[in-house]
Amino acid sequence: MRTNGRLRAARLDHGWLSQEKAAEEISTAGRLALGDPYFTVSVRTYRRWESDGPGWPRPDTAAALRAAFGLGPEHLGFTPPPGHPARLRHAEEASSMERRSFLAAGSVAALGMVNAADLRPRDIDPALVGYFYQQLGGHYTADMMLGPRDLIGTVTEQYRLISDLTRAARGTVREELIQVGVAYAALAGWLHQDAGLWDSTAYWHGIAQMDAQMLANTDLTAYILSNMARLRSDLGDGRAAVDLCRQGLSERHRLSHRIRVNLMHQQAHGHSLLGERTAVDQLLDEASAVVEVVDPSIPWGAVHHNAYFFEVQRATCYGRMGLHSEAQHIWDRINADMPPAARRDTGVYLARQAAAYAATGEPEHAVTLAAQSAEIAAQTRSARHRKELEALRQSMSRWRDDPIGDRLVKALKPLAAQNH
Incomplete structure (x- = not known):
């Protein structure tokens, strides 16, 4: 029996070993992307998709597939019907991929x-x-x-x-x-x-x-612990983030300065989730001093050695701890001079700056920044970024019936358009 190999490969690439798990994850992604708490993909439907020649999905289901896999249906083994925009787009992308593959092959062959x-x-x-x-x-x-x-x-x-x-x-x-x-x-x-x-x-x-x-590389092992701590912080588990970083720093005398910096600023984020400002400030102050002697020849465990990196970490931590006035002043300095190349990060920072303005009773400034942030979020498709804007929407619910509430809805409209 022939199967839809592309969808099956994408499922396994995501670590979803069963079709039941895939249906569950697509349903969850769809509910978040569509804002529909009742959206569901049944296991039976998913099994049909992995069979040979599945039909083209409905618009809401296509949006759920994109949210779950980061790929459109045309890249997951679904064949667009004649005249569908995705058919032409898929053909253009295939041609572009062939060109990129040719160029990549040339570069590699040179090596x-x-x-x-x-x-x-x-x-x-x-x-x-x-x-x-x-x-x-x-x-x-x-x-x-x-x-x-x-x-x-x-x-x-x-x-x-x-x-x-x-x-x-x-x-x-x-x-x-x-x-x-x-x-x-x-x-x-x-x-x-x-x-x-x-x-x-x-x-x-x-x-x-x-x-x-x-x-037997202590730096590599500690580097992975810092990345796992970042994941735990994103999931709101500050204690786990602190513990993971503490484990990595237990052999700090054997670590490169670069990895020590990674661990210390991730540990600061963990402490911020626990409301422990003193620990946050101590860790960020120490890390900002250590980064001055980081060996630039170490090619992994990147630290953004610029004037704003630790200010970004501090403002983010302060915002989590409810220190919105202090966070706002830091974000004002950072976002006034962000480089154009850091587009995705700029969007996230604007969302956090808007949240600080909303919390300090300045919703007009918040909406202006939210509009800029939402435009970037729609283009970069970062779920982390969207989560920041959703938190801003909720924090501004007290202005829902005010004209500023209508302005916020319009400001965040690019996110709704991206879902369809």
């Missing part, structure tokens, strides 16, 4: 890469390690500009290539490929987290952790 499907032990050109790190830096930059969903496929496929090469490599090159693979798996985890795909976030953190354990 002397061999067929990754051949996993027999052999010599792998060490230049490949530098190539993958160079690509990783580009992915970090693209993430700030584009958001997560346009990068998930590329990063996960590159991890699989690195993993194949690792199994074929030997000696020092193998160890270096494992290290760069951990960095790619960690980035894949972050992208899924930013997209709101929690199960697959945990899956990729698990991959990174398993790979890191193949090497």
Whole structure:
């Protein structure tokens, strides 16, 4: 019996081992994306989708699939009907992908890469390690500009290539490929987290952790703990975030400065969820001093060494703790001079700044910032960003019947348009 292999592959890539789990996750994603608490995809419907030649889904179901997988139905084995805009779009994307594949193949060939499907032990050109790190830096930059969903496929496929090469490599090159693979798996985890795909976030953190354990590298192991702490903070579990970072810092004398900074600022976020301001300030002050001596040659565990990084962490922590006036003054400084390339982050910061204005009784400023933030959120499709704006909407409910409430609805309209 033939099956819809694309949808099945996407399901397994997200760590959903059963069709029942996939139906449940798509239903949850659909309810959030559509704002419809009754939206449901039955197991029977999902099973039909994984059979050969499923029909084109309804608009609401298509939106749920996009929210769950980060891909449109045309990329999940559904065939658009004649005349449907997705048919032309899919053809254009396929042509573009062929061009990108040709260019990528040319770049890799220049490094002397061999067929990754051949996993027999052999010599792998060490230049490949530098190539993958160079690509990783580009992915970090693209993430700030584009958001997560346009990068998930590329990063996960590159991890699989690195993993194949690792199994074929030997000696020092193998160890270096494992290290760069951990960095790619960690980035894949972050992208899924930013997209709101929690199960697959945990899956990729698990991959990174398993790979890191193949090497006796304290930095790598602690780096993964810092990423897991960030996930716990996003889920509101401050105690777990603090405990994970404390575990990573237990051998701080063996850690690079870069990883110590990662752990300390993530631990500060955990303490902010617990309302512990003194610990927040102490950790951020210490981390901001340590970052001055970070070794820039360490290519993973990136720290944004700029004038605003620790101010961003402090303002975010203060906002969580209800210190809105202090947070507002910090956000005013940060958002006045954010670089254009950090588009996704700028959108998130504007949402947090708007929340601070709303909390201090200045809803007009809040709505103005919300409109700018929502435009960016609609383009980058970051679930984390949307969550910030949803929290702002709820915090401004007291102005629901006021003209400012109508302005807020209009300001957030790009988010509703994105769902359809």
